[in-house]
Amino acid sequence: MGGDKKEKKSKKKDKADEGGLVIAPSSVTPKLDTSGWPLLLKNYDKLNVRTAHYTPIPAGCSPLKRPLAEYLRYGCINLDKPANPSSHEVVAWIKRILRVEKTGHSGTLDPKVTGCLIVCVDRATRLVKSQQGAGKEYVAVLRLHxxxxxxxxKRAVETLQGALFQRPPLISAVKRQLRIRTxxxxxxxxxxxxxxxxxxxxxxxxxxxxxTLCVHLGLLCGTGGHMQELRRVRSGAMDENRHLCTMHDVLDAQHHFDATKDESYLRRVVLPLEILLTGFKRLVVKDSAVNAICYGAKLMLPGLLRFADDIDVNEEVVLMTxxxxAIAIGIAMMTTSVMADCDHGAVARVKRVIMERDTYPRKWGxxxxxxxxxxxVAEGKVHKNAAYPAPLEASYDAKDATPADDEAARKAEKKAKKAKKKALEGGEEKEKKKKKKKKSD
Incomplete structure (x- = not known):
């Protein structure tokens, strides 16, 4: 009987081996294909790993799976601006359609100009400045005289490259000063x-x-010329080939949601703000350090999980969970090589916080x-707001220090300072009076 059982077990093992059910021991960790992961998580496995150990916190949410109200608050729209209305009018209309508190855009387009206009909603308006300074691409129609x-x-068009002197057109909203543009x-x-x-x-x-560029092209051709038509085909990270939508799409999406409660159309029109930050170098932060950064703290090395290649000091980076x-846009205080070698110090300081405070719980202190x-403080030996030197033991008397005593001491100090001031002021006034009397005599 015992022999039969052993034979059966060995047969089962052989079958399992044949079917590939047994995982063979290996020192090599399997590679994840992260090239298809969304937004800031794309190619996550290619980031340098500082440490893999951290405690996940059940807070926050993947950008694409946020609840709709939060999704809109952290959203942006790649809008195909129609001709005739100004950029400010278009942005105001979107604010009214989506019923949100705040909207902003990534750089003004003249009323007659069409094309990419990035409209940022609520919290995403914090990225407006960075998008306004990003590079642009246009397709223009030039009419020669x-x-x-x-x-x-063709030669004239290819000549006008590099740093050029430009003066704003006659009808413009800015002062007509000579400026250099590349x-x-x-x-x-x-x-x-x-x-x-x-x-x-x-x-x-x-x-x-x-x-102005069209006027210069006309001069180079020797005939004179002016701009007939203009379309912006790219603004920063967004172009006209990806996620472009019209004003009608925005209006229809909101109306469809109001009528049927179907979010899919609205989620396709409004995109997570993280899509604007895909061009930045990334620093992945531990969950326990997220809320401290939201309150303006620097990112220190113990809070860093992963970091990108070729980061330079004073370079703009995105801090992410x-x-x-996206938690914030920061300024790097270390290079990639220093991050890899050091065990302490500040990695980046915050330039602009994006995430709302207390989205993640407080973990400092x-x-x-x-x-x-x-x-x-709990024992009553030190007042919670009392100033004390670095070694805590030296900052109190174990016998008689209480919070009440600390407050009384502070009040007494204030009174003494006020009395000193009054005495000094009184002495100065007396001296002045004596001098006046001497002069009159």
Whole structure:
């Protein structure tokens, strides 16, 4: 009987081995394919690991799975701006349609100009400044005032690259001062010799005037020229080929949600703000350090989990949670190599906090020094707001120090200071009176 059982067991083992059910022991950890992960978590496995040990906190949420009200508060829209209304009008309409508190945009477009306008909603308005300074791309139609050879137009378009002097157009909302703007690339797409029309693509710095660029192109061609039409095809991280929607889409999505309570259309139109930060280098923060950063604290090395390659000092980085939420935009205080080698110090300081405070629980004040102070406060040996030197033991008398005594001592100090001031002021007044009497005598 015993022999039969052993044979059966060995047969089962063989079958399991054949079917691939047994995991063979291995020192190599299996690789995760994170190239398809969303937003800031994309290529997560390619980040440098400082430590893999941390305690996950059941707070926060993946950006794509936020409840709808929160999803809208942390959202942005890649809007195809219609011609004729101004950018401010369009943004005000979206605020009214979505019934939100605040909206902002990523850089003004003239009323007649169409194309990408990033509209930020509520908390996402904190990213407006960074998006306004991001690079832009345009497709413009130039009308020349006379006949010109295509080769000459092409040469003129390719000449106007690099740092250029520009003065704002006659009708503009800013002071007409001479300024320098960089054009990274400009290419001629099409030229109609009969109608003297040229279509060209420009990749440039924020604040470049395409209208002025068209006037300069006309001068280079020797015929004169002006801008006929303009469309923005890219603004920062967003372009016209991805997630572009019209005003009608926004209105329909909100109406569809009000009528049927179906969120899918609204979630497709409004995108999480993290999509605007995919171009930044990333620092992944432990859950216990998140709320401290929301209150403005620097990110210290013990709170760092993963970090990107090639980070330089004073470079803008995005601080993110393990769930892929953006916490803040920070300024790096260490390079990548220093982060890998050091065991203490500040990694980054906060430039702009994005996440709401207390989304994650408070986890500071749990260190050895803080717990010692809390114990002394609980025993009544140190007042919770009392100033004390670094070694806590030297800051109190175990016999008679109480919170009431601390307050009384502070009040007595204040009274003594006031009395000193009055005495000094009184003495100065008496001296002045004596001098006046001497002069009169």
């Amino acid at each position: 006379g006949p010109c050879a295509e080769t000459k137009v 054009v990274y690339a400009s290419t001629l797409l099409e030229y109609d010799a009969e109608r003297h029309l040229a279509v060209f693509h420009v990749k440039c710095e924020a604040g470049t005037y395409i209208r 393990t769930k892929g939420e 749990l260190g050895p020094m803080a717990t010692k102070k809390k114990a002394l």
